[in-house]
Amino acid sequence: MQADGREIRVRVRAISEPAEDVRLFELVPETGAATPYPAGSNLTVTLAAEDRTIQRCYSLIGEAPADGAWRIAVKRMNPSRGGSAAMWALAPGAVLAVTEPQSHFELAVGRPDYLLIAGGIGITPILGMAERLERLGHHPRLVYAARTRRQMAFLDRLRMLLGDRLILIVDDEGGRLDFAAEIARLDPAGETYMCGPAGMMDAMRAAWTAAGRAPTSLRFETFGSSGSRPVVPFTVEVRDHGQTVEVPADQSLLDALGDAGIELAYDCLRGECGLCAVEVTDGAAALDHRDVFLSAEQKQAGQRLCACVSRAAGRITIDTGYRPALSRASQ
Ligand code: FES
Structure with a gap:
């Protein structure tokens, strides 16, 4: 179970599509107001997915609620681990449970320079950070990469905010993100905040280390939807429980284990x-x-x-660390 987070019922007030395969949801609490949050925070949403309940975390858009609503954006994944399919099935008026905003990706203000990097739907936490930094007079540089320009959300808002400090890297237009060059132009005491797929993170972390930068000055968040293999069903032997669990393509290992009674x-x-x-x-x-x-190692x-x-x-074999309590007779 999740470590913390009070549950709140919210109503979907409106849904829009700020980019191809991206839906923006405006969520209004049924009682009380949408509370403020630090830029980079997220909501954990409880969703009904076929015959089960799942939880997914989504970054809050912008540095503050607007018109009384929290906003999250969800990319349509194919295949979906369950979360994007369930979110995309929602219509205005739907009611669902979320946690209070939680912050795991905190922005430290007051540094001499900032580099923001977003890959695809990773723009969602980065947008609020850019807004906050700009409002505080820090003037960050934002490098935003995606496969196509149609997949890029919030472009007008970002251009208005950042002007020529918004750098777009578009794969199908021949763009390539030069991590080493971006790091080289950042003040030695500057910080980087990044959100994107795992492969992009790994490349950035390698370039950051090669440049001799302090690990603590690179802060990141990912969305765990990109790997090195296609998404396929797989089989897990859970040694300490003596069970075998099938993980379908549209379910995470965590959820499949939960359904099998392995929490x-x-x-x-x-x-x-x-x-x-x-x-x-x-x-x-x-x-x-x-x-x-x-780590890579x-x-x-x-x-x-x-x-x-x-x-x-x-097929893999795992051990979850579960150890049945010793019976009194054997103690
Ligand atoms: S719940 Fe945090 S890494 Fe899986």
């Missing part, structure tokens, strides 16, 4: 906190890491897997 602790649901990590005892070669919690070793976002192909 793991979790928090971020985005591959960042590591709370849901399980030990892998067999099948390392089949793993598809989609988190940013484990840990991923290479294949001994741990973040169950909320990472997957596998074929």
Whole structure:
């Protein structure tokens, strides 16, 4: 279960599409007001997905609620792990449960320079950070990458805000993000905030390390929806429970284990906190890491897997750390 977060019922007031395959949801609490939050915060949404209930975290758009509503944006994923399909099935008027905004991706103000990097739907937390930094007079540079220009959300708002400090990198127009060059132009005491797919994070972290920058000055969040393998069903032997669990393509390992009665602790649901990590005892070669919690070395070793976002192909064996309590007779 999630570590914290009071549940609030919200009504979907409006839905719009700010980019191709992206839907923006305006959520209004049924009682009380949409509370302020630090830029980069997210809502955990409880959703009905077929015959089960799932939770997904989505970044709040902008640096504050507007017109009494929280706003989140959800990209349509195909295949979906369940969250995007359930969100895209919602219509205005729907009521759902969310947590209070929670902040796991905090912006530190007062640094001499800021670089913001967004990949695809990763623009969602970065937009609010850009707005906050701009309002405070920090004037960040924002590099926004996507496969096509049609997939880029909030472009007019960003252009108005940042002018020529908004840099668009569009794959199908031949654009390539030069991480080393972006790092080189950042003040040595500056900070980078980044949200994008795991592969982009890995490339940035490697360039950051190669440039000799302090690890604490690179802050990031991901959305755990991109891996190195296609999304396929896989089989998990859960050694300590003596169970075998099938994980369908549209379900996360964490959710599949939960449905089988095997509850793991979790928090971020985005591959960042590591709370849901399980030990892998067999099948390392089949793993598809989609988190940013484990280091490149840990991923290479294949001994741990973040169950909320990472997957596998074929069959793996895991140990969740569950140990049945000793009976009195055996103590
Ligand atoms: S719940 Fe945070 S990494 Fe899985």
